[in-house]
Each structure stands twice: as C-alpha cells, then as structure tokens.
Amino acid sequence: MDDLERAILDYVRREYLEEDDDRQVGLETPLITGGIVDSFSMVSLKRFLERKNDIEIPDAEATPAAFDSVRSIAALVRRVAARRVPV
Amino acid sequence: MAYPEPLKERFRRGLEEIRAAGLYKQERILHGPQDVRVEVEFPAGELPRPVINLCANNYLGLSSHPRVLAAARAGLEARGYGMSSVRFICGTQDLHRRLEERLTGFLGTEDTLLFPSCMDANAGVFEALFGEQDVLIADRLVHASIVDGMRLAKAQTDTYKHSDMGHLEEKLAEHLDKRARVVVTDGVFSMDGDLAKLDEIVALAEKYDALVFVDDSHATGFIGARGRGTHEAKGVLGRVDLLTTTLGKALGGASGGCVSGRSELVETCRQRARPYLFSNSVPPVIVAAALEVLDLIEESTARRDRLEENTRLWRRLLVEAGFDVKPGESPIVPIMLYNARLAQDFARDLFEEGVFVVGFFFPVVPKGQARIRTQVSAGHERAHLERALEAFVAVGRRHGVLGLGKREIVERFGA
Numbered sequence: 001m002d003d004l005e006r007a008i009l010d011y012v013r014r015e016y017l018e019e020d021d022d023r024q025v026g027l028e029t030p031l032i033t034g035g036i037v038d039s040f041s042m043v044s045l046k047r048f049l050e051r052k053n054d055i056e057i058p059d060a061e062a063t064p065a066a067f068d069s070v071r072s073i074a075a076l077v078r079r080v081a082a083r084r085v086p087v
Numbered sequence: 088m089a090y091p092e093p094l095k096e097r098f099r100r101g102l103e104e105i106r107a108a109g110l111y112k113q114e115r116i117l118h119g120p121q122d123v124r125v126e127v128e129f130p131a132g133e134l135p136r137p138v139i140n141l142c143a144n145n146y147l148g149l150s151s152h153p154r155v156l157a158a159a160r161a162g163l164e165a166r167g168y169g170m171s172s173v174r175f176i177c178g179t180q181d182l183h184r185r186l187e188e189r190l191t192g193f194l195g196t197e198d199t200l201l202f203p204s205c206m207d208a209n210a211g212v213f214e215a216l217f218g219e220q221d222v223l224i225a226d227r228l229v230h231a232s233i234v235d236g237m238r239l240a241k242a243q244t245d246t247y248k249h250s251d252m253g254h255l256e257e258k259l260a261e262h263l264d265k266r267a268r269v270v271v272t273d274g275v276f277s278m279d280g281d282l283a284k285l286d287e288i289v290a291l292a293e294k295y296d297a298l299v300f301v302d303d304s305h306a307t308g309f310i311g312a313r314g315r316g317t318h319e320a321k322g323v324l325g326r327v328d329l330l331t332t333t334l335g336k337a338l339g340g341a342s343g344g345c346v347s348g349r350s351e352l353v354e355t356c357r358q359r360a361r362p363y364l365f366s367n368s369v370p371p372v373i374v375a376a377a378l379e380v381l382d383l384i385e386e387s388t389a390r391r392d393r394l395e396e397n398t399r400l401w402r403r404l405l406v407e408a409g410f411d412v413k414p415g416e417s418p419i420v421p422i423m424l425y426n427a428r429l430a431q432d433f434a435r436d437l438f439e440e441g442v443f444v445v446g447f448f449f450p451v452v453p454k455g456q457a458r459i460r461t462q463v464s465a466g467h468e469r470a471h472l473e474r475a476l477e478a479f480v481a482v483g484r485r486h487g488v489l490g491l492g493k494r495e496i497v498e499r500f501g502a
C-alpha cells in the first residue's frame with residue numbers, strides 16, 4: 001500500500017464507518033456496491049481527493065465504478081494527476 | 088415481437104437470482120381487516136391461521152376504529168367515491184382544504200399540502216424547492232422515499248453518520264458556500280425506532296443558517312405529549328421548516344401524505360411539486376375519515392398514552408427475556424439478530440408459533456445488522472404482548488440466542 005492508498009483508506013474509514021462498525025475495509029473492498037459509501041456522499045470523497053491532491057476530477061470520470069474500491073480510486077487520482085498541465 | 092425471448096430470459100434470470108440470494112419477497116395475505124389479531128394466509132395457498140400482529144404501522148389502533156369507519160361512510164355519502172381529477176383542476180373539495188388546515192394546526196406549522204402518499208410528498212418536495220446551488224445534507228439512515236426524492240432533485244447532496252451531530256456540524260461548515268443548506272432526517276427512524284436529535288439539529292441549523300426537513304411518518308399522532316410528533320417530543324415545535332408525514336400509518340392507515348411547514352415553501356410545492364400536480368386527488372372517503380382521526384387524537388391522549396405503556400412493557404419483557412433489543416423510546420422495537428438467515432428463520436418460526444413479524448436484512452438495513460422489527464399498537468392488550476413473548480422465548484431458545492450480545496451472536500451465526 002502506498003501513501004496515496006493509505007490516505008484514501010484512512011479517510012474512508014473515518015468518514016464512512018460508525019464507531020461500533022466492525023466491517024473490514026481494505027484496498028479491494030467494494031465501497032459502493034458493498035453499501036459502505038452511499039452515492040450521495042461520494043461528492044465528499046471526490047472533494048477530499050481534489051483538495052488533497054490539488055486536482056480536479058471531471059464528473060464523467062467520477063463514476064461509481066471508479067469509486068468502488070480504494071485501489072481504483074487511487075488509480076483514478078493518479079490518472080487525473082498525470083494529465084495535469086504543469087504551470 | 089415486442090417481447091423478445093432474450094429480454095424475457097433476462098427478467099427470468101433476474102428473478103431467479105433474487106430467489107437464489109434468499110431475497111424473494113412473498114406477500115402474506117390477510118383475511119379480514121387490519122388489527123392486532125389477524126388471519127394470515129402464508130405461504131399463499133395455505134389455510135389462514137390466526138396470529139398476533141406485531142408488524143403493522145397501526146400505532147394507535149385506528150385502522151378499523153368504529154368512529155373512523157362511520158366518518159368514512161358519511162364522507163362517501165356526502166362527497167362521493169372518487170375525484171377523477173388532480174387537485175388543481177377539479178379535484179379539491181372543501182374537505183381537502185379543511186384537512187390541510189387541521190393538519191397545519193395539529194403539526195404546529197404555517198401551511199400544509201396533501202399528496203397521494205408520503206412517498207409522493209418526499210419524491211416531490213426537494214425537486215420543487217431546491218436547485219443546483221443548494222445542498223441537501225441527509226442522515227445516512229433516512230427512508231428510501233427521501234433517497235429517491237433527493238435523487239430527483241437537482242440540488243447537491245451529502246450525508247452524515249446516523250445521528251452524529253459532530254459529523255453533521257462538519258458538513259454544515261463545509262457547505263457554507265452554498266445558497267441554502269437543508270438538514271434532512273426522519274423524525275423516528277423506521278428500521279431502528281430511535282428519535283432524531285431534533286433539538287440539537289435545530290440548534291445547529293440555526294447556527295449555520297440551514298433549513299430543517301423532517302419526515303415524521305413514524306411519529307405523527309403519538310410521539311410527544313400530545314402526539315404531534317418528534318418536534319413536540321424534542322421541544323422544537325414551530326422550528327422545523329419542512330415536515331412530511333403520512334395518513335397511512337397511525338392516522339387511520341389508509342393512504343395519503345403531506346408536506347407541511349413554512350408557508351412560502353408549501354405554496355411553492357402547490358405550484359411546482361410534480362406528484363401533487365400530476366397524480367389524482369386523495370379520495371373524499373379518506374379525507375373525511377382522516378378528519379375524524381384528528382378529532383379522536385385531539386380529544387384525548389388516552390391512545391398515545393396506552394401505546395407508550397405498551398411499548399415500555401414490550402421492551403421490558405424482551406430485555407428481561409435476554410434479547411438484544413435496540414434501545415429507544417418509540418413503538419418500533421427491533422430485536423437484533425445480525426445474521427440475515429437467522430432473522431428470516433426466526434420470523435418463520437414465530438409465525439408457526441402464532442406471532443406475525445418480519446425479518447429485515449441488507450439492503451433494507453446495513454449488512455450484518457439483520458433484525459426482527461416489532462411494532463407495538465395501542466390496540467394490543469397486555470395478554471397479546473405476554474403471549475407474543477412466550478413465542479419469542481420459545482423460538483429464541485430453539486435458536487440459542489437468549490442472553491447473547493452482538494459479539495456472541497455473530498461468532499455463532501456469522502455476520
């Protein structure tokens with residue numbers, strides 16, 4: 001697990017698990033189809049990623065499929081960051 | 088062909104998958120009026136058997152009350168059977184307006200608009216009132232009809248952990264840049280039976296300049312000292328901006344719902360809410376009976392008081408018998424079993440023992456949170472609840488769950 005994945009995983013655990021929640025969340029855990037992240041608060045997750053990584057994720061790429069695991073989210077962030085035009 | 092074989096096959100397969108996953112819903116058929124004792128045919132084709140009903144939303148026992156039936160009959164004679172029109176064309180009678188005024192008085196709001204159901208009220212209200220610059224911030228356990236209503240709206244959405252005021256405050260602060268913030272919650276949560284912390288929610292909303300929306304379907308008529316709802320119980324009457332509720336539960340249980348609240352908001356719904364504009368008017372029979380229900384409730388608190396006593400008794404009996412009961416003060420009393428299969432087997436065995444309840448599991452409740460939801464009524468006699476407890480204890484022994492907490496149940500049965 002790299003730093004990016006760890007940061008996303010920490011955020012997901014903090015933001016979506018209740019205190020007495022003993023569901024295990026790892027890199028491959030299905031987040032949306034697994035009922036951990038609801039589609040309404042996906043926006044919060046997107047905003048967190050954008051702020052933290054100084055990127056803007058186009059809505060077309062912020063799909064439930066791309067957000068369905070910590071690993072796929074990290075891949076999305078890397079893809080978007082790689083396209084960033086240096087200023 | 089309009090219905091080609093591959094399409095048919097797709098739906099067949101879909102249904103098989105539902106069955107294979109153990110999620111296929113079968114109707115239980117009642118032979119008689121809704122009551123605390125009913126004759127139920129289940130599975131379909133079996134002889135109906137008498138059971139004690141612990142799964143109706145008939146909280147005040149008014150679904151078949153003689154005065155309600157008489158008022159319905161009188162309404163039928165005086166105002167006819169159906170309206171054959173939506174409200175704004177020729178579907179509004181004097182009775183509809185009178186019921187809206189009575190609900191406004193009862194709920195302590197400024198104005199009220201009837202909808203064909205509370206599902207429709209929730210489906211219409213957000214889309215009618217809020218747009219892209221606004222944000223709806225919902226408790227994560229709100230009812231499915233609210234989720235659908237939020238999906239239909241163009242407003243931005245966010246959620247907070249169930250009843251977690253710290254998390255709600257973070258979200259309110261995060262969305263200070265929006266034109267309007269709306270906190271969205273159930274008054275009494277339908278699967279857990281706990282009350283929203285409306286006093287704290289209203290205080291936070293005032294601090295962050297937000298509106299408060301409450302769906303009080305499982306509260307109107309019996310929560311609060313005079314049964315006005317969760318806002319009465321939490322001391323914030325008049326400080327909730329938008330309230331939806333149903334006539335389909337405690338208030339006679341037929342059908343119909345409403346949006347009630349600040350007058351400009353309700354008036355805007357009258358102009359814009361699509362289920363109000365494009366679906367038929369609530370029939371006069373129901374409107375007339377609902378007026379009688381409000382008379383009954385406002386004349387005396389005896390029924391809601393009785394319900395409160397019954398609820399306390401039922402909770403105490405279950406806890407003393409060693410069940411893992413979700414704490415709360417509403418007549419929704421969930422018995423936690425955590426495992427979906429166990430919850431289903433438990434409900435089936437209770438039915439064999441003459442008690443009618445339903446097991447709930449994912450996706451209706453979160454994974455690993457399966458339960459039997461029981462609902463107490465003012466119509467239950469002490470003897471009904473004691474008899475129901477005997478059945479619960481017998482079935483609880485059979486499955487070996489008495490005295491076990493979450494950890495032990497999950498260890499034994501899996502999550």
Ligand SMILES: Cc1ncc(COP(=O)(O)O)c(C=O)c1O
Pocket residue numbers: 204205206207209230232273277302304305332333334335342343344
């Ligand atoms: C919290 C809540 N809101 C709305 C509804 C829908 O009410 P109605 O049956 O009037 O459509 C229900 C009923 O299941 C409910 O539990």
